[in-house]
Amino acid sequence: MTRFLALLRKELAALFLSPIAYGVLTMVALVTALVFFEHLSLYNKILFLFQTTTMGGFESDTIPNHINLRDSVFNPVMDQLSLLLVIPIPLVTMRVFAEERARGTEETLVTTGLSITQIVAAKFAVTFGFAVLMMMVSFVYPVTAIAQGGLGAQHLFAVFLGLTLLAIGIASIGLACSAFTTSQIVAAAAAVALAFLFYDFGWTHAFVSEDFAAFLDAISLRPHFRRFAEGLVFVSDIAFFGVMAVMAFVLCRFALNLRRVAG
Amino acid sequence: MTTSESLAATGAHVQARELGRRFGDHAALDRVSLEVQRGETFGLLGANGAGKTTFIRICTGYLVPTSGSLRVDGISPAEHPRGVQERLGYVTETSRLYPELRVQGFLRFAGGARGLRGSALDEAVESALDRFDLTAVARRLVGNLSKGYQQRVSLAQAFLHDPALVIVDEPTSGLDPLQQGDVREILAELQGQRTVILCTHDLAEARALTSRVAVLSHGRLLRTGPTEEILGEGDPLDLFRRAVSEDALHGDRA
Numbered sequence: 124m125t126r127f128l129a130l131l132r133k134e135l136a137a138l139f140l141s142p143i144a145y146g147v148l149t150m151v152a153l154v155t156a157l158v159f160f161e162h163l164s165l166y167n168k169i170l171f172l173f174q175t176t177t178m179g180g181f182e183s184d185t186i187p188n189h190i191n192l193r194d195s196v197f198n199p200v201m202d203q204l205s206l207l208l209v210i211p212i213p214l215v216t217m218r219v220f221a222e223e224r225a226r227g228t229e230e231t232l233v234t235t236g237l238s239i240t241q242i243v244a245a246k247f248a249v250t251f252g253f254a255v256l257m258m259m260v261s262f263v264y265p266v267t268a269i270a271q272g273g274l275g276a277q278h279l280f281a282v283f284l285g286l287t288l289l290a291i292g293i294a295s296i297g298l299a300c301s302a303f304t305t306s307q308i309v310a311a312a313a314a315v316a317l318a319f320l321f322y323d324f325g326w327t328h329a330f331v332s333e334d335f336a337a338f339l340d341a342i343s344l345r346p347h348f349r350r351f352a353e354g355l356v357f358v359s360d361i362a363f364f365g366v367m368a369v370m371a372f373v374l375c376r377f378a379l380n381l382r383r384v385a386g
Numbered sequence: 387m388t389t390s391e392s393l394a395a396t397g398a399h400v401q402a403r404e405l406g407r408r409f410g411d412h413a414a415l416d417r418v419s420l421e422v423q424r425g426e427t428f429g430l431l432g433a434n435g436a437g438k439t440t441f442i443r444i445c446t447g448y449l450v451p452t453s454g455s456l457r458v459d460g461i462s463p464a465e466h467p468r469g470v471q472e473r474l475g476y477v478t479e480t481s482r483l484y485p486e487l488r489v490q491g492f493l494r495f496a497g498g499a500r501g502l503r504g505s506a507l508d509e510a511v512e513s514a515l516d517r518f519d520l521t522a523v524a525r526r527l528v529g530n531l532s533k534g535y536q537q538r539v540s541l542a543q544a545f546l547h548d549p550a551l552v553i554v555d556e557p558t559s560g561l562d563p564l565q566q567g568d569v570r571e572i573l574a575e576l577q578g579q580r581t582v583i584l585c586t587h588d589l590a591e592a593r594a595l596t597s598r599v600a601v602l603s604h605g606r607l608l609r610t611g612p613t614e615e616i617l618g619e620g621d622p623l624d625l626f627r628r629a630v631s632e633d634a635l636h637g638d639r640a
Contacts, residue, residue: 129498133487140486227482234446235499236471383450385409 127241130232134249143218144253147211152260154207159200159264166195198352200265201282205348208290209322213314215253216297217307219246220375224382225305233379243375247368250298254290258283278354285351288364292344293318295364295371302378318344397424397581398459398473398551400445406453407440407605414440416605417454422598427582429596429613431589436602438585442553445583446476458551472500475544477554482540485529489520489539492528496543514542518572534565541572551581558591570594593617 138144169190189195223229232242262283297314304310323346324339331339340346347360400422407415415437422428430438443449444456447467455462463470484492493511502510515521518538523531528539537557544552557573558566573595576582586592592599593613600610609616 125501125503126499129495132498133484133495136491137484137486227478228484230443230446230448231476231478231482232499233448233467234471234474234476235496236468236501237499238468383448 126237127245130237130241130245131248134245138215138249138253141218143214147215148257148260151207151211151257152263155200155204155261156264158203158207159196162196162199166190166192169195197265197282201286201352204261204265205286205289205345205352206322208286208293209315209318211257212254212290212293213297213300213311213318215257216250216294216301216314217311218301219250219298220301220378221304221307221310225307229379229382233383239376239379243372243379246375247298247372250294251291251368254294255287258287258290261286275354281351281354281356284356285348285360288351288361289344289348292364292367295367296321299371299374299378302375396550397426397579399424400428400456400458400551400581400583402441402444402454402456404454405441405444405451405456407437407444407449408452413605415444415451418602418605418607419454420600420607420610422581422583424581425578426598427577427584427596429592429599430583430585430602431587431592431599432602433587435604436587437605438587438602439555440605441602442476442555442583442585445470445551445553446474447471472547473550475547475549475552477537477540477544477552477557483528483536485527487528488525489528489531490515490524492539493543493546497546500547502547510546514546517545518542532565533561534568537561537565537569538572541569549580551583552576553583553585555585557584557586558588566591589617 173190220229223232233239266279293314296317297310300313300317301307301310304313321342322344324336324343325345327339328336341363347363350357350360402421403419405415405418406413418437418441430441432438440449444451445458445463447463447470450464456464458470458473461469484495487495490511493514494507497507497510515524518541520535520538520542523535528536531539541554541557544554554573557569561569570591573582573584577595577597582595584592584596596613598611599613599616601608601616
């Protein structure tokens, strides 16, 4: 445990001493704020239109049910945020393994008596922890809409859990890509491409059979997140993201072990 | 006396038998057999690409051999890397440090990764800072130090757990003459205290620091014996020239 904790502290230091972590946190907070205020502004304009029409003025019963903070602001912001995660998360994960390998510090790590499982586990723990922090930062603005949006704490928790699991899923893809290359740019580009590919296969439904479409949905990220966004927490969705993380962990261990054998 | 103290006092025994390592069609090491005795300072010589780094990477457990065996005190680093790494201090090239960490932070990490904690870790780090003259730069970032000081940091991290076997890879590569002198002085102090494998292509360094050497060329062991006998005569560069020509001869015979 002493060895693992030492490595965990080193990984935390490496992450937070890098400007990328702060850049990504700022970018996520800024983009979430922009998207949020854009939707809030649109929502206010719609309300204003209803207020100034000849429909009877601004009375609650004249505004259609679907024009509310939850459906007009919170849900679309969360949907867009889920897609936006595909860019910043690979920027964080790209350096995790690739940088160690490129500058030769992987050899230092592996020869200090740390097992490969400990090395991979520490890197995963810190990266997933950062994903949770990123989601907390991104949640600040949308949460302000909740007070008047009629969204309960349980629904809010489901959305936060879904976003965090989605971030962990994308981070898993990024970590696996980082473990197989020495180039951070290649790691980031591959992770963004794969995350986009697996984000949503809904566009293929018109070209494939119903069974295959169901299969593609089962391996897509968005359908699993969507149920969380609707306030529904299914064990199968949690398991989906959990399996992604486990698969990435196994792949990263394999990549590090492969270098002992293949050089 | 702790286990590590007793291990360091006696040094480690290293034995390679018919050791081979291939990367695809290329044989980086080809049936190398050699033995390093406890407490010995052993030089591994050869031009770039001779197989020195591959040999030490097999010693450290970073690479596994494709044929033959290597044992450190009877333990195979390929099968039980941690067993070997607990006895091992590995001084890598300076580029293999963490430039974003402070010297003290890096040493604390290196000590913690080797299982030191609490007061044992504090004492090991303080002792290493003092021994390698790093106290004045303890709070500085490793990446901001001169190469000479970075090499001291690399040496310091290797001695935190008082290892029985120290492997030093090209310790003066890229250093100016003054820094080279400093590092050689530190390495000279280690003689007789524990087993040291010094991997270098600097013949003057090998002559000054080692008691026995092995000469590698294109993955083959060409000569091994007392340093004075191997490096003692004529132009030292002839050694590498002979190595290359002997290697070509082996190639012709093959």
